[in-house]
Amino acid sequence: MNSLTRRSLLAAVVAMxxxxxxxAAQDVELTYAGSGGGxxxxxxxxxxxPFAEATGIRIKALATTDRVSAMRAMMQAGNxxxxxxxxxxxxYATASLEGWLEPIxxxxxxxxxxxxxxxxxxxxxxxxxxxxxxxxxxxxLPEGKQMTSWADFWDVGTFPGPRALxxxxxxxxxxxxLAEGVDAKEVYSILAxxxxxxxxxxxxxxxxxxxxxxxxxxxxxxxxxADGEVAFTTAWNGRITQLKQEGVPVETVWNGGALKPSYVxxxxxxxxxxxxxxxxxxxxxxxxxxxxxxxxxAYPGMVKGLYDHIDPAxxxxxxxxxxxxxxxxxxxxxxxxxxxxxxxxxxxxxxLD
Amino acid sequence: xxxxxxxxxxPALVLVLAMFAVPVAFVFVEAAFAxxxxxxxxxxxxxxxxxxxxxxNTLFVSATVASICLxxxxxxxxxxxxxxxxxxxxxxxxVLVPLWMSILxxxxxxxxxxxxxxxxxxxxxxxxxxxxxxxxxFTTGSVYVAMVxxxxxxxVVTCYSAMTEIDPGLxxxxxxxxxxxxxxxxxxxxxxxxxxxxxxxxxxxxxxxxFFIVPALVGGRRDVLLGNMIVxxxxxxxxxxxxxxxxxxxxxxxxxxxxxRLVAARFLYSPREA
Amino acid sequence: xxxxxxxxxxxxxxxxFLFFPILIVAPMSFSGDRFLGFPPKSWxxxxxxxxxxxxxxxxxxxxxxxxxxxxxxIATLAGTAAVVGLSRFSSRWRAGFTGLMLAPAIVPNVIxxxxxxxxxxxxxxxxxxxxxxxxxxxxxxxxxxxxxxxxYRQTDPTLEKAARVFGAGPLRAFWTATVPPLVPAxxxxxxxxxxxxxxxxxxxxxxxxxxETLPVRIWNDLRFEINPTIAAISTFFVIVTAxxxxxxxxxxxxxxxRQGNN
Numbered sequence: 005m006n007s008l009t010r011r012s013l014l015a016a017v018v019a020m021x022x023x024x025x026x027x028a029a030q031d032v033e034l035t036y037a038g039s040g041g042g043x044x045x046x047x048x049x050x051x052x053x054p055f056a057e058a059t060g061i062r063i064k065a066l067a068t069t070d071r072v073s074a075m076r077a078m079m080q081a082g083n084x085x086x087x088x089x090x091x092x093x094x095x096y097a098t099a100s101l102e103g104w105l106e107p108i109x110x111x112x113x114x115x116x117x118x119x120x121x122x123x124x125x126x127x128x129x130x131x132x133x134x135x136x137x138x139x140x141x142x143x144x145l146p147e148g149k150q151m152t153s154w155a156d157f158w159d160v161g162t163f164p165g166p167r168a169l170x171x172x173x174x175x176x177x178x179x180x181x182l183a184e185g186v187d188a189k190e191v192y193s194i195l196a197x198x199x200x201x202x203x204x205x206x207x208x209x210x211x212x213x214x215x216x217x218x219x220x221x222x223x224x225x226x227x228x229x230a231d232g233e234v235a236f237t238t239a240w241n242g243r244i245t246q247l248k249q250e251g252v253p254v255e256t257v258w259n260g261g262a263l264k265p266s267y268v269x270x271x272x273x274x275x276x277x278x279x280x281x282x283x284x285x286x287x288x289x290x291x292x293x294x295x296x297x298x299x300x301x302a303y304p305g306m307v308k309g310l311y312d313h314i315d316p317a318x319x320x321x322x323x324x325x326x327x328x329x330x331x332x333x334x335x336x337x338x339x340x341x342x343x344x345x346x347x348x349x350x351x352x353x354x355x356l357d
Numbered sequence: 358x359x360x361x362x363x364x365x366x367x368p369a370l371v372l373v374l375a376m377f378a379v380p381v382a383f384v385f386v387e388a389a390f391a392x393x394x395x396x397x398x399x400x401x402x403x404x405x406x407x408x409x410x411x412x413x414n415t416l417f418v419s420a421t422v423a424s425i426c427l428x429x430x431x432x433x434x435x436x437x438x439x440x441x442x443x444x445x446x447x448x449x450x451x452v453l454v455p456l457w458m459s460i461l462x463x464x465x466x467x468x469x470x471x472x473x474x475x476x477x478x479x480x481x482x483x484x485x486x487x488x489x490x491x492x493x494x495f496t497t498g499s500v501y502v503a504m505v506x507x508x509x510x511x512x513v514v515t516c517y518s519a520m521t522e523i524d525p526g527l528x529x530x531x532x533x534x535x536x537x538x539x540x541x542x543x544x545x546x547x548x549x550x551x552x553x554x555x556x557x558x559x560x561x562x563x564x565x566x567x568f569f570i571v572p573a574l575v576g577g578r579r580d581v582l583l584g585n586m587i588v589x590x591x592x593x594x595x596x597x598x599x600x601x602x603x604x605x606x607x608x609x610x611x612x613x614x615x616x617x618r619l620v621a622a623r624f625l626y627s628p629r630e631a
Numbered sequence: 632x633x634x635x636x637x638x639x640x641x642x643x644x645x646x647x648f649l650f651f652p653i654l655i656v657a658p659m660s661f662s663g664d665r666f667l668g669f670p671p672k673s674w675x676x677x678x679x680x681x682x683x684x685x686x687x688x689x690x691x692x693x694x695x696x697x698x699x700x701x702x703x704x705i706a707t708l709a710g711t712a713a714v715v716g717l718s719r720f721s722s723r724w725r726a727g728f729t730g731l732m733l734a735p736a737i738v739p740n741v742i743x744x745x746x747x748x749x750x751x752x753x754x755x756x757x758x759x760x761x762x763x764x765x766x767x768x769x770x771x772x773x774x775x776x777x778x779x780x781x782x783y784r785q786t787d788p789t790l791e792k793a794a795r796v797f798g799a800g801p802l803r804a805f806w807t808a809t810v811p812p813l814v815p816a817x818x819x820x821x822x823x824x825x826x827x828x829x830x831x832x833x834x835x836x837x838x839x840x841x842x843e844t845l846p847v848r849i850w851n852d853l854r855f856e857i858n859p860t861i862a863a864i865s866t867f868f869v870i871v872t873a874x875x876x877x878x879x880x881x882x883x884x885x886x887x888x889r890q891g892n893n
Contacts, residue, residue: 041851380746
């Protein structure tokens with residue numbers, strides 16, 4: 005503590021003359037609405053500090069939640085206190101449909117054209133990708149068998165053992181249809197109809213008695229696997245790898261995984277649009293930096309050449325690795341932004357039943 | 358009556374108005390009048406079975422948790438009051454120290470205890486009482502255990518602080534007049550301590566009504582409380598429906614507590630109102 | 632002897648129940664593993680090291696302690712005064728005001744958080760520790776009003792009247808006659824207001840994104856993993872308060888022994 009104060013004091017003294025000189029030229033601070041916690045510390049190290057050094061633009065990272073509510077409040081008050089926000093698929097779809105995001109000038113944000121077109125939307129960029137996958141305890145599998153699909157997850161005869169699913173209507177309806185053998189490409193066209201939703205819930209009825217826990221926080225499935233509370237569960241891909249390194253016999257099933265982008269967008273009305281675009285460019289448009297980030301949190305971005313900078317052994321554990329990406333489907337954010345309220349109600353009713 | 362006599366109320370009133378009443382009115386107005394005045398959100402709440410089920414569940418769980426806390430906490434407070442004054446701080450300390458445990462950590466501890474491969478199941482299997490692990494975690498039972506563990510200290514201390522106000526001379530007087538210890542307790546001490554017990558019950562009932570993290574982390578699929586629903590609606594920015602549910606929660610809690618107090622008033626003795 | 636034993640056993644069982652999570656969590660905090668597990672596979676102090684060497688965790692801890700202490704103080708002072716003030720209103724007004732003061736405990740925090748956030752956006756006071764302190768004070772106030780109120784209704788008003796009769800001013804009568812018997816209740820109320828704030832997550836999430844409090848930090852990490860750091864923090868607080876309590880007991884015992892010798 006002592007040395008720390010001394011060090012920061014020293015830094016303040018050294019920085020002071022510089023700060024006063026630089027103030028007139030570029031004294032910009034961007035507010036980034038992120039997730040906080042350990043993730044924010046990684047981002048601070050890989051993105052925020054080097055960005056400030058390179059450009060003089062400081063990043064103030066906020067730990068935020070309920071971003072849709074917060075953004076709505078800001079837009080009503082006419083006071084967007086965030087410049088750049090990290091957005092889940094639903095956050096992004098809602099914000100985009102409501103017109104809360106600035107269009108991004110990709111000639112500024114991706115001058116070298118290193119990002120694929122899929123990652124460059126009119127009003128957001130894809131910063132990272134993560135996947136909800138099946139994680140299995142290999143020591144609880146029947147002799148010589150491996151789960152490879154949603155049909156297997158539903159097959160309680162061949163794969164007996166307690167299961168867990170996320171308490172979320174999103175993705176579980178998709179998983180149920182995949183378990184029925186529906187082609188991934190047709191999932192959302194089926195869910196768009198009443199019969200399709202009925203069909204998914206009917207399939208979920210089959211697995212319901214075998215699901216002992218409905219998790220609500222990302223850390224829960226990891227912990228339940230480690231404790232032997234469940235043998236099979238859905239989980240976010242990132243931590244399963246770490247669990248394996250810890251010696252817990254777990255394996256990820258990439259086939260049928262629900263791939264979701266994490267978006268970054270610029271809030272409408274920001275005074276620092278240009279600087280925000282620079283920051284986004286710095287964060288998601290550099291293969292080497294993105295590779296460092298992916299190594300640390302296992303949620304890779306989409307920049308081209310990312311895997312050139314990653315050890316193949318590490319790369320194979322990432323959702324966008326060529327070996328893994330084929331069997332996954334991309335969650336349709338717009339479908340969910342439009343239908344979440346009604347389907348969530350039905351899901352709640354179904355759970356209580 | 359002069360204003361100065363009523364002045365002590367002012368700071369609290371300002372605090373509640375500034376940090377509660379005005380901000381919440383903001384949300385409520387938003388809910389009822391955006392885009393125009395409508396009771397559609399209330400209609401949705403009272404016509405869909407899912408919300409009514411959760412609503413009753415919330416009332417039932419809160420009342421049960423408060424009652425369990427009362428049954429365990431009142432005797433514990435009684436024990437502390439029965440001890441010499443110099444020993445009481447230590448006993449209160451024992452009750453209060455668990456408050457330092459983050460609620461999120463505690464919910465995890467219950468998984469270690471109640472899980473399939475947890476302590477209880479391992480012990481029962483080792484002694485041969487059961488062959489297959491019992492399902493103890495992610496049940497309504499585990500929600501009760503976790504909530505009571507979190508809220509019990511409040512009951513003990515609330516009961517205790519009210520019990521210390523009781524003049525021990527009164528109980529002694531009853532004994533001198535020939536009452537048995539039990540009669541002295543029942544006729545003198547119990548009615549006097551009821552105020553604290555009722556307050557403890559009310560505090561815990563109120564707190565339980567707003568719980569959402571604990572049931573979400575340790576409960577099963579049916580253990581949803583209104584708090585979870587409200588949080589979900591805010592996450593989707595459905596302020597109107599969230600506010601409608603909050604109003605239902607507020608009104609029913611106030612009505613219920615007023616009713617409980619009215620019923621209990623027949624058994625309460627208060628020197629200030631006598 | 633018989634009717635002494637039963638209450639003691641009941642009390643001990645109650646305390647055991649309250650301590651159960653501590654008995655589980657404390658050993659896990661001395662784990663050398665990366666994940667929480669019971670019993671730990673290896674032992675070590677790495678999670679205490681991780682905690683004490685991380686300025687972000689430490690800052691969050693101090694912030695939480697500071698916010699909790701100040702907001703509890705505000706809530707206790709305002710709430711205790713309010714209890715006295717309320718007793719001077721007619722019963723109808725009293726019921727109305729009491730209802731208003733209790734409401735912050737009943738309305739879910741997420742609604743309060745959103746409302747304050749909406750207002751703060753207009754006043755430019757988002758991401759402010761002061762806003763959070765007053766918000767927590769408002770949420771802690773109901774508990775003070777209830778706990779102190781319950782004790783106040785039990786106290787004898789004749790004492791205060793007697794003091795007035797013997798010439799004490801209203802303030803003096805209040806301090807010397809009314810407050811002393813309320814001290815246990817006021818202390819209890821302060822403790823609960825403190826922990827209401829110390830454990831509060833939702834309002835802090837809305838208002839304090841830039842500088843996390845302890846629950847916010849724990850919650851943000853919970854999205855990905857539960858690591859033994861949080862076990863170490865909880866255990867650390869338990870140990871520190873236990874040591875403080877032990878010291879106080881020791882000093883008290885020595886003081887009484889000395890008094891006994893004199």
